[in-house]
Amino acid sequence: MSAVTIKSLQHRGLPFQVGGKLWIECKGKKFFGPGPVELLELIQKEGSIIKAARAMGLSYKKAWAIIDSANRMTARPLVITQSGGKKGGGTLVTDEAKKLIIYHRSLRKRFEQFLKNETKRLNR
Template identity: 50%
Template sequence: MKKDINLLMRHWVFVDGQKFFGPGRMELLEGIEETGSIVKAAKAMGMSYKKAWAMVDALNTLGSQPYVITQKGGQQGGGAQLTDQAKQVIIAYKQLTGKLTEVLEAEKELIKLI
């Protein structure tokens, strides 16, 4: 009987031993870019605002430059936007993901052995 066997991988970037960037933070940043809001991005992910804010704070603190710039509420309402640094990291992370996926695809011989 033929079985459906897959190789899966997740990867993160650590800074000073702390998880800095990975799939969840990338998804959060993309949500902020799309909605202009940490609250809306967190809600779309089913994540609490507190957790989302902690992730943004870690990115802004551990990164070489800020990743998210926030504006406080008022008549126009608050909001958030990504910096160029954040956009560049998202692109680089996606490129790394693509390269790692290619390596996994090339190693399909393992699957044949299972």
């Protein structure tokens, strides 16, 4: 039995937590990971995708991909974009998007509570 390996302890105090991630999906394809809501909020604030991306430290390309993907899945558009014009263009978020933002905020709160409860249950 001398070759039996007993891997030993890293965290004796067992600081275990239940973690998780939520998203909204459409036919199995997720379109609201962690970033998108913040991105929409920033677009609402900044008025353009490129400014929102910079504010989040994302490349425009990445930001655009997120928005485009989400936008393709909703019945009504989440954003209205305009290229050209007064200040080069810009992007507005629709009421549809605003509703989603609000829902997602409350969802996140409930989820955090869920995780907290589960962590308690795990450690008792």
